[in-house]
Amino acid sequence: MDTRQITRNQSISIAARRGTTVRVARGRVWLTRDRDIKDYILGPGESLEIASDGQVVVFGLTEAFVQVDKPERAPGLWTALVARLTWMGERA
Secondary structure (H helix, E strand, O other): OEEEEEOOOOEEEEEEOOOOEEEEEEOOEEEEEOOOOOEEEEOOOOEEEOOOOEEEEEEEOOOEEEEEEOOOOOOOHHHHHHHHHHHHHHHO
16 A cells, blocks of 8 residues: 555556456545546545556646555466466366
8 A cells, every 4th residue: 555645636547457446535636547537536535446457637626635556466367377377177
């Protein structure tokens, strides 16, 4: 978990992976994402899970504390395929 303080009228950019969650611990922020026509206003206790990889910009409407939780890296395609084939072989 990464906690960041944002001052009023300050923005930060986050390189987010699918499954990243942005939580507001204190204050209010305006959040916008790549390839998303909607913008989001989040207040204390509110969060947003990012559905796809891309840049997220968080702008402080007030002084705010934001927590960014990035998911564990998902296994690569080949790792998942080998694991599946190994499991199938054990059943036979």
